Amino acid sequence: MLLFSERLHVGVNKPVKKTKRATIEDVARKAGLSKTAVSFVFNGRSGVSAESQKRIMQAAEELGWRPDARARALSLSQTHVLGLVVKRDPSLLSTDPFFAGFVSGVQMGLAEHNYSLMLQVVSDTEAERLAYQQLVREAKVDGVFLTDLETEDFRPRLLTTLRIPIVVVGPPSHETENVAAVEMNDAAGVKRAVQHLAALGHKVIGHVSGNDKYVHTRSRRDAWIETLEELGLPQGPYISADFTGEGGARATHELLDLPNAPTAIVYGNDLMAIAGMFAAGDRGLSVPNDLSVIGFDDIPLAPYVTPRLTTVRQNAIEWGRCAALTLIALVENRPFPEFEMPPVEFIVRSSTGPAPHLPPAVTAPNHDR
């Protein structure tokens, strides 16, 4: 087993500041609109023009007002609840090995400080927006986690405006420059995977990623591209799939149908990688003799499939725990804790091997002899 040390980076630039309480009247006056209009905007109801909405949001931001201020003032204690809103088709969520690990870790962090977790699973962006607005306006939570950041993501801005403490969980993005983030350099794992394959003599190294809209998908793909460049290898073929077994199998067939088919594939998760091995077997190919396969996650089954899966291990549990401790510190206005995160590991098992010998070059028949 090879270990690859890449430390988690907790990057925090501007934690949300605590300010004096303003009232809804102050916001209405500053915006030049009625209290009802302010209330409508923060309750997510329609009937307020875009221009008025903008003025209200701006006034609220400048005054540091948030809709639960009065409710909060009535209570000396905070809710001691943190929120996690997950936008995912519920039937897909159950196939995500990262989710349970991350949630478990969050719980470990919360338990250390007697907090609980409010979990909401929503299926689209509109429901997601409403969920956050409701959590904030009903003062149900003291802070929220942002996971699965997308390349165009409305949440950091919305939640900063709503003045609720947030911690972003995932690779850095331009959206997260001004917010607290618990970053894990998952790209380092992909880099190590590509280096391992190159050392085994592979020249055409493909990639099957998850959904392209996620920052972490882009981050892993960029790591694959950059490492190939560093090694002086050509960019291999790439397919963006969906993290499911079916998607992984289909993408594998597509890559292997190419004229310049890869002799090794790096997958965005273990489920796609294992389905990819199955697809290769269906074509009469042997893993790793004809095709090397690398996954991502190190799910509990990875050592029990045949061949045993070479993969990248992220410690989702510890990541969740650190995210929870960071968010609690932010909520309680304390300094951020120091973390000793376990390194990202690259686990070599049996699904990777030396590149197969190239087939004898097919030369055009010589009609001139």
Next chain:
Amino acid sequence: MLLFSERLHVGVNKPVKKTKRATIEDVARKAGLSKTAVSFVFNGRSGVSAESQKRIMQAAEELGWRPDARARALSLSQTHVLGLVVKRDPSLLSTDPFFAGFVSGVQMGLAEHNYSLMLQVVSDTEAERLAYQQLVREAKVDGVFLTDLETEDFRPRLLTTLRIPIVVVGPPSHETENVAAVEMNDAAGVKRAVQHLAALGHKVIGHVSGNDKYVHTRSRRDAWIETLEELGLPQGPYISADFTGEGGARATHELLDLPNAPTAIVYGNDLMAIAGMFAAGDRGLSVPNDLSVIGFDDIPLAPYVTPRLTTVRQNAIEWGRCAALTLIALVENRPFPEFEMPPVEFIVRSSTGPAPHLPPAVTAPNHDR
């Protein structure tokens, strides 16, 4: 694919009744103790003798008082939050394929009625007890789910005393006679598995279960025993493992080391079954030629391992959804909804096959010839 129809049974005997509000003074007077003592007991603090605790709990139960009564009276609305407390080592939770599916389904049910889920993961019984007491006393939730019922389980009694609506999720037990329960007859899946193996000619059918303390573990084991009896087959060897891959592999080796080793094994989950196939391969045995293997769960990977796993599919998502709708109805004092639960399915793939021919009988060498 064979289908086995076994309908979910929603068994409800005595839903929690609504009663008039008593006050903490009433409870103290009835118990002959101070308000502080009552407050201490319901806040989980020490310093009250066991005898006094008992009197206070009894007085509260008789008066129908619960600690959040005043807080509730101040508010016209309920919290619209339901609680799920899971007692599991967080690092084990991430290996449970049922968890994410069930939670996803609960979320679907909650979303239909604009409820949210408060999730707590605790690691031992003491933390579990405190978690429930705190949820109730701080009026954080309107009702709670009880999962992973144990054969000796304090929760139904505690929560009935605390007068919070509960729904038990799982096979029936003597502890759940007086509470609402969403029951799934998972035993029916095990029965179908054993019948399938018997039809293939297997005579020695083993079983590797999960942890023996759970009602669902007992329920599946009993189904295995009863089906063998019904079929006139001898009881095969049995090992209680822990739902992990490592535990499944170890149990498989132990069963195969027996003089009367099974030719087929029914496992308590897919993870143990797949690890069991791997263990068999390690011993030079071929699945299904030398050993037939059946899992439980139908995880997303089950069709992508080699050989493809024959297994029992429980619809954890739909189960979670029905549990949520039932609990919401209970909280809102409405009639229970009618469910159309999908049947438990038995999925025949490639890890089961005809029983191997018995080795030729080894006869003692005849020294008398």
